[in-house]
Amino acid sequence: MDKMRMESEDIQQDNVAKIAALFPNCVTEARDEDGHLKKAINFEMLKQMLSDSVIDGDEAYEFTWVGKKASIVEANRPIRQTLRPVKEDSVNWDSTENLYIEGDNLEVLKLLQESYLGKVKMIYIDPPYNTGHDFVYPDSFIMNNEDYNEGTGYFDEDGNVNYQRENSASAGRYHSDWCSMIYSRLMLARNLLSEDGVIFISIDYNENFNMRSIANEIFGESHFIGEIYWESKTKSQNTKTSYNKLQPKEEMILVYSNQEKRRFHLIQLGEKEYPEKDDRGVYRKYPIEVMNANGVRGRKSMIFDITDGVSTVSPPAGKQWKLGQDQVAEYRKAGDLYIENGKAIIKMRPEYERNESTQPFWGFFSKEIGTAESAKSELKTLLPNNGFDTVKPVEMIRRLVYHATEKNDIILDFFSGSATTAHAVMQLNAEDEGHRKFIMVQLPEETDEKSEPFKAGYKNICEIGKERIRRAAKKIHEDNPDAKFDDGFRVLKLDDTNMKDVYYAAGDYTQDLVSMLESNVKPDRTDLDLLFGCLLDWGLPLSLPYTSETIDGCIVHTYNDGDLIACFDENVPESVIKAIAKRQPLRAVFRDSSFASSPEKINVGEIFKSLAPDTRVKVI
Template sequence: MDKMRMESEDLQQDNVQRIAALFPNCVTETRDENGHLKKAINFEMLKQMLSDSVIDGDEAYEFTWVGKKASIVEANRPIRKTLRPCKEESVNWDTTENLYIEGDNLEVLKLLQESYLGKVKMIYIDPPYNTGNDFIYNDDFKMSGEEYTDESGEVDEEGNRLFKNTDSNGRFHSDWCSMIYSRLMLARNLLSEDGVIFISIDDNEQENLKKICDEVFGESCFIAQIAWKRKKEISNDSKNVAIQGEYVLCYGLEKAKLALEPLSGEYVDKSYKDPTDEFPCGKWRPVPLTVSKGLSGGGYTYTITTPSGVQHTRLWAYPESSYKKLVDEHKVYFGKDNSGVPQRVMYLSESKGQPISNYWDSVATNKEGKKDILSLFGDNAFDTPKPTGLIRKMLQVATSEDDIILDFFSGSATTAHAVMQLNAEDGGNRKFIMVQLPEETDEKSEAYKAGYQNICEIGKERIRRAAKKIHEDNPDANFDDGFRVLKLDDTNMKDVYYAAGDYTQYLVSMLESNVKPDRTDLDLLFGCLLDWGLPLSFPYTSETIDGCMVHTYNDGDLIACFDENVPESVIKTIAKRQPLRAVFRDSSFVSSPEKINVGEIFKLLAPDTRVKVI
């Protein structure tokens, strides 16, 4: 019976396995920090395998900074953390499919790697803008000014500083780049094949973010850099140029395609004609039937005679039979005098829309974002909220009714608000995953005075209040207005679980359990979901069988029992249900023979069930 891992996936070793499948001669062995052998990559050999000439030198076109390699290592490093359910702060815990996760997003993204691999349709993030100040995401690769000076070569051989390290120097850019790079690496894994990511950014790091995204997602995945007009007013105290806009970078994976949006009224008024007796089916416009010479796709050459007797021999886009069908349907326009080159009649009702513009000057402004907050809280509970209208626009062009939307810098939870609003309007069932560090609010802020001690408390309360208001504005709407709260915490397991060999048999026997004493069945269940890569939003039931508590997740995707000394009758009941997975505690069995017997019971009654212990 296998033992559950109870830590995040080792992405570095996964990447090694992928490379090994393509280039087995590039795989070697090395020892880890504990002296154990593990697979590694011979990078010089790999570079040579990918080159059509002899590798001679280390020049390459690349974007780099101090700490970049460390950020890659940090993104791939496994962690011993878990997500603990918090039912008391949740809304509609048993039925909702939405998630609100509290914790550092780098670690949360690591934990979500298996459960949401390739399942997220849209990601929106509004990361902290780099203004030269330290920001709150303090990762292992973040370094002090002195450390940066040493590593970046800003001192000579005698230790003298080569130039002054001011706030405008690269350390601040390096910190920010390292912070965002590792998170985007992990986020990319969660996007579906047609998934799209939108990132809000200002001038300070726009250039660097574009280069990072080109590297993480690939230049071919770049869709657009959207200019967003965030404010209408021009500040009188602006220096040189008044900044009214920001950017939204948009990247999509291989099959990503943004939806068309309805034609604007201005375009319709300019391009479409009013109905006539000849073309009565609504507004219409003429579309050329001819094909320009030299264009790919060819065409059809024949002569068309107009109602007035004028003949036109051209290279036409349609074969003659299709043209005659258009004539029969009264969808050919010959000009005002019925003698012009024929054109197809395209009705407005036939239009599929138009591509979105990369200039959003009338979507929503930051002032409207503040109004959103004021309408819910009555005061300025959050300083810089993005407007729901901005994110609603992204949802409209990038998602459909059943998609998952992730925001791992969720702030005041504008994205959750926008998801519920759009679902109420179009009947969709989009699901959101909000991730936010519980950053403490300023004691002088209105939010703190109102009793909100951290940003997560603001975000959760906003979702509750927004849901109530959306119901009031849309009394007939049926949408998911709940969310499950999960909080990042240390692993459920004691140290002995991971390194039993480091403890003497006497000490092991003194330990009653390898599970921490403050952990509940629900903690253990959700820890197993992460370990086995199951989504965290599915329904589950709990029941008592012969005195033991048994949890069934999503109709048998997983059945778990974490009781001590589980009797054989319970084991057989679970096996007869033939779940895809079953999990027990190691202490559920008095002895090794009993554990072996469990394996035999499942082989007999449920041979396809995967059984593990924690």
């Protein structure tokens, strides 16, 4: 029974809770005047979260590192980039709702903030493990010291980013680089998760502590659901360094959710899930245990004779049964009690024999669902010469998707790698008739010219990932000939903005310059480029259906049956404007150069006011 508070609401703590909902990394603990702990705001961190530049101040352990504030600034910094469609690399472009995005995931996550804000049910990431040899993403907040960069090999001799540079453990920024890289990306990823969204983060021992600390800040420590231990290895590593430390058999998967108490789907038990039967059929036998009857825990009611109707047994002198008479009576009534070799035995059925139809979401994944070795062989069978040394098993990711999602949810992986997550989503959809959608994001890291993937024709990792999805879909169809699932994906590539950069003051314009600026769109951009740029600007999902048609000589694009209608032609006639307005779309967009004069633009506004007053009209 709760006591009445008998005092007014603690407005200060309510405000702290509101700030915590927006910026969990700004909440800490402090002692009040009575010495009691209460939640408080780290105002220095809050100022940094709301600032577009690095705020002066010492950075010390709290958890912090050199570059942490800069990584926050970078996550909040706006960019002038866009996503350009690549139909020729896509599969089922017109109908698919899956996305494969090529580009630095930090920039891509920024572009997805509006279109997928709070819409992603599950995120799985397998970021580069900080082993001292994996590439580190070339973020601008890491590369802020030219002399340092030259000394540590961020750039090659031609000035290009060196993705394969050594990040040795002896380097002064060994942990800082990695922490900054992951911190900014998780900040952006959190915004995309739905109210009941969940993120799974694969990590090994090198950065487990730091990853856990960072995730606690970003998602909130109370939103930590648990840690899954995956038995990733079955073979020992007999190398020189393997004698210097313990050799782990497991990798970890950290689990965080936007809900502090998050329900997961349980595994439905089937024949293949049943354990082997023992020598008594399906039963397991357990002697009824005894304990010392002396002392405060001794109870006479726990000292009694047990009979199975044929034999009788009593607890040894000075001992008592751990089970009470009522429990023993229940086992006897069910026929699960007998006497054997002078001991009282109860027969315990496995869960499925006790009418249990489900299995919980265990915090341990055994080697039966796949290991690093089996996953590598699995991928090699599907895609020889893929070049990946470390791969996650399809079954492991499929299990995570099964536990965490409904059949129509969106799953995001912004360290896509070999695209195992896409494979797992299609596999599960084929099994349960689901319509889950995946979004894969991968940096197009070039393959080495001497490598097997390069010789096989794969110029970068994205080409490997896309081909893996194509072949996986084909294999799933072969194994499940009657299954229907979305086996396609739209390819989008990160690129500079579609618009020209103009930095001229009004007094700097000349007649020649004005003629050059008649169109503010870059000459190499297509209607499809402009359309998807508008989708990002308006915060519309990138995977919905659209059509195009010709009206009075102009191409008109209709997205998701009228969420947006666009025409990017020059000199659009009034008849086309009226045809679009009569359809009353939610949004309409044209090029600035679609109209020869200001009066024509004003006329467009009047037409929409008359025929579609609720339509939002924009020009680019």
